[in-house]
Amino acid sequence: MASTIQPPTPRWLVDLTSPAPKSKVGALPDPPGFSAGAVAKSSNKSKAVAPRKKPSEEQMDTLKIKKAWELALAPAKQLPMNAIGMYMTGNSLQIFSIMMVFMLFKAPIQAIFNIQGTFQRLETETNKSQMLAVKAAFIGCNLLALALGMWKVNGMGLLPTTHSDWLAWEVAREPIERAYFVSS
Incomplete structure (x- = not known):
């Protein structure tokens, strides 16, 4: 039979489980305002709460x-970080900037559609008003986040805000003068 040897x-662990030594010869003094008696009394109070x-x-x-x-003001607290992220992605059409804009639009729209679920557990008959x-x-606050997204989309040049963006929708115009080739 092999006997098991305990390490x-x-x-x-010995220091943690043993009581504090009474004598402090060569040890550091307690910090100002510390008393071992107060610690013992507070530990007894915590047991009987x-x-x-x-x-x-x-x-x-x-x-x-x-x-x-x-909860209502949480989207406003995210606006500065979203604005910095939108500024850092630049105005070029790249996958990263497009995904950032997509997420900027997606989160507020979902939050607005789920507003009843967000506040359902907090709403009672007495605090409805x-x-x-x-x-x-x-x-x-969520509309402000959407406005930030619109600012970014406009900066990327994806919003039709100039006259030249609407040229395809105009009726074909007749030119004022026509050039005719005349042979002599």
Whole structure:
């Protein structure tokens, strides 16, 4: 029979599980404001934590409105980063810039279509009127992101904003003068 030999316990584990030494001969002094008694008392308090009181309906509505405002303003917080990304991709037609513009249009449109699902868990009968303003702010922030996308598409030259962009739609014009070849 082979006996199993236990490896020695690591020093850090011994130090962690053993109580702190009482004498500090040659050791560093405690930092200012530290007392070992206060640490022992606070560790005893943490074991006997009283249960938290359940918040009232009014407090829950207030917390839900605060969370809804955080969700509503989140698209506005992404605008500076999106603007920097749009600036960095340049105005040429490349796959990277086209994909960035596509994602810039896709995210706000999806967010606007899913607005009810976004705020559904936060909306109650008592805070419905306040949620209308939150939803309007959410739509406004997403419309700003769409405006950023329109700025980028215009910078890339993909929006028909000049007269020459619409030449194909004009009716064929008759020239004012005609040149006739006259033989002499």
